[in-house]
Amino acid sequence: MTPPSLQDNTADVDRLMKAMGRAQPGGKVRIPFSIWSGVPRVLREHHYRVEAVVHWSQGACHLIDLARPAGGVYGIAVDLGTSTVVLRLVDLALPATIAETRFTNPQVAFGTDILTRIHKAGDPQGLETLRKVLIDGLNSRVAGLLDDRGLSPSQVVAASMAGNTAMTHFLLGLPPYWLCREPYIPVVNRPGRLAAQDLGLKLNGRAPVWISPNVGSYFGGDLIAGILASGMHKCTDPCLLVDVGTNAEVVIGNQDWLVACAGAAGPALEGGVTRMGMMAGPGVIDRVRYDRAGRRFHVHTISGKPPVGICGSGLIDLAAELFRAGMIDVRGKFVPGTCGERLIEREGIQSIIVVPAEKSGTGEALTLSQPDIDTLIRSKAAMYTILTTLSRTVNVPLTALRRIYMAGTFGSYIDPRSAVTLGMIPDLPLERYVSLGNTSIEGATMALCSAAAQREAAAIRDRITYLELNVNQEFMNRFNAARFLPHTDRALFPSVPVP
């Protein structure tokens, strides 16, 4: 800028606005009020030559900070999981993730499942309590990441959040009351961008916080972010995205159309598809192979610690191996002749010893019971029924799917071969299965770094048709047919060997 003079006494803020307007012809310029009082000092200190941190939104250039911080500018991307919150610190200049941390959602103290928290939010101060523990948790983790690197909160000039619809409501302090009551109406579908200071986030107060949009109570911003991360919305051929975390959601579609449904729609399916999911952690078995020759299980545990339990992906591996080895039959029932002395019975309940006491990290044998397997079978049948129902509704055979993206804290770790063996997912060439990991944090990170990605997410939201799963007789017939390993109709699973 040309410094002011008696001949040109334009005010500092107006001078800056004019200069920004020249740099971005045609665009509107917004200099927020909270920045005004600091403008004269900064302009004079820098002799009217400054580098500004700006944010483009809806055709307007918003000033976030005057004078580029010496230590660089950063952003945070967050996956607001019901159980676990994942937080990334991103160097926006590169852009690249420079740190990632995860922590238990502090709201777990008020209920592990989201429904309990929604009820809790109805108490006096309940919603505010839930909002506050979440924001405090985020602030303390962000502060930790920044302190470790000698960065200041004012250097964090953007943020991006993806979470399910209820979590998004908690974050924004919006009453979730109507989310779980017919006709299941959120307060907002498209939160857009809000200022960090309005949310109580201790970043640069003017940092725009992008909140991933939702399609309804049961299809949240985490899934929109997931679709964005998968890229399925840009594919010519139809693809499928299966996100299995605390809940299970499925999207089918391509560049022209997207149809989604959520597993929570099957409340008649006791346990849904996720009861089998346990929290992963050190010593938890996530992979299992059965050595038929040595007649023993080879287990892989997280962090290589002695085994203490089993998580979802390990359970699917284990059940598939039991089936392949003939230790469970097509109904999932133990076959005593094949199981041999591994099969034990206590109080009328049969279990199989997976890890003997002497090799276990708990000092006791790790076992899998008949009821555990029964639950797993109901879950896998529910999943397969949802997939086939969706496929029939949109009239795209499962075999026509180009890619099946497996996502979510649990879904990503499933071995497709084992899941196909159980008849949980369709019998397709394994290369069509792609494990994407946490697509919610991936999508949030993309949106953090690119306004185009934010627009893409908005367009995805607007294109999705949400299918309310109707648990009718036909659905139940399909579900019952899927309660066999791999399926009543063996022709659907040609690659699965008859045990």
Place this chain on the structure above:
Amino acid sequence: MTPPSLQDNTADVDRLMKAMGRAQPGGKVRIPFSIWSGVPRVLREHHYRVEAVVHWSQGACHLIDLARPAGGVYGIAVDLGTSTVVLRLVDLALPATIAETRFTNPQVAFGTDILTRIHKAGDPQGLETLRKVLIDGLNSRVAGLLDDRGLSPSQVVAASMAGNTAMTHFLLGLPPYWLCREPYIPVVNRPGRLAAQDLGLKLNGRAPVWISPNVGSYFGGDLIAGILASGMHKCTDPCLLVDVGTNAEVVIGNQDWLVACAGAAGPALEGGVTRMGMMAGPGVIDRVRYDRAGRRFHVHTISGKPPVGICGSGLIDLAAELFRAGMIDVRGKFVPGTCGERLIEREGIQSIIVVPAEKSGTGEALTLSQPDIDTLIRSKAAMYTILTTLSRTVNVPLTALRRIYMAGTFGSYIDPRSAVTLGMIPDLPLERYVSLGNTSIEGATMALCSAAAQREAAAIRDRITYLELNVNQEFMNRFNAARFLPHTDRALFPSVPVP
């Protein structure tokens, strides 16, 4: 709105936004975050049929409140005077002013003149202290006006403020440091509209507060509001606006051009044009007539109370009458022969008794001294010099002026005939002089009630050429020529009889 259903699960905020968009085709809709959490309850209580309070700004429709308050919607207009703050409560539905109150600017405790306050603002917490007493003062007066009528702050959905540039800076908490230092640069020229909550005003938090723009440190939003109120910016012929309050500012122009200057530019003119101004109040003489036959002064006092002092307009009347009666000569010096026994002398200073002790409200005679008259003559000469200088600069003779608007706490009360007699203002037909009163509050009220008026004010600001008065030899020559009654060049004042 159509209430939501399983077939149409659009969120409440999005549904409302859509409905507002339908009502205002082509316009963008903004529903501020702070309103979101209340939307579901209000929509359901009103069965999805609500009247909203909205504000149009820059092509977008901003929601201020959902559900029109039963008791109506109101606005406040404020003239932020250095000495006195005037506040109006306006019923926006009519629109009409329903109450007006005025109070001493609470900042007077930190200095009666603006320069002292600007220095005070440099102390630690000084600016915040000045801002806070002003905002607190406004809040308490607004609360009083509302309480009297059983209204709630949330019903005040708009505000409008006009003040000089320093007062505007104090209101917004902006450092005034550079206002009084060459090259006299404000922090902001065009504050536009800010949210009440961001200023700490206890109105509806989302109420837009329009702040009148300024042209520079010495030509503030009060004067822009004043031009707006005068309408001179829409006249074909050139007009003049003279605003005399704590300071004196002059604008000349018409629908095509506007040139302004401020009396403060004449710091060489000891006392400027306003030293003669005293605060008006009960018992203060504001009109004087001299009864030549009865050889006595008829004085009119404010509220009809016994006289205790004299204010600016009274002083001008008095001096004009003294001149007409031959009691002072063309140099403003007492003529002992004409004054007679009214003329007294104490400690070498001559004074004339205006009100004898027995008729005075103070118990002592009210007198006017020779130094008082000398000061008045310097002030009137300064004013006339500013007017002629401005007239020459823009090449419009004073006789070509269609209207001369007299405004300001002091200027409005001046009797043009007396001021012409003294040679303070040009000798034009008296009907060309129009007394406008407080144009700042008038303009603020217009801007409160009309977005078009706000745009007009912005256009006025952009059209003004501010003239820095150059106190050079030519100016001083003109000033010295004006230090006679009515002027050295009697031909300029043909209507003033030779005494």
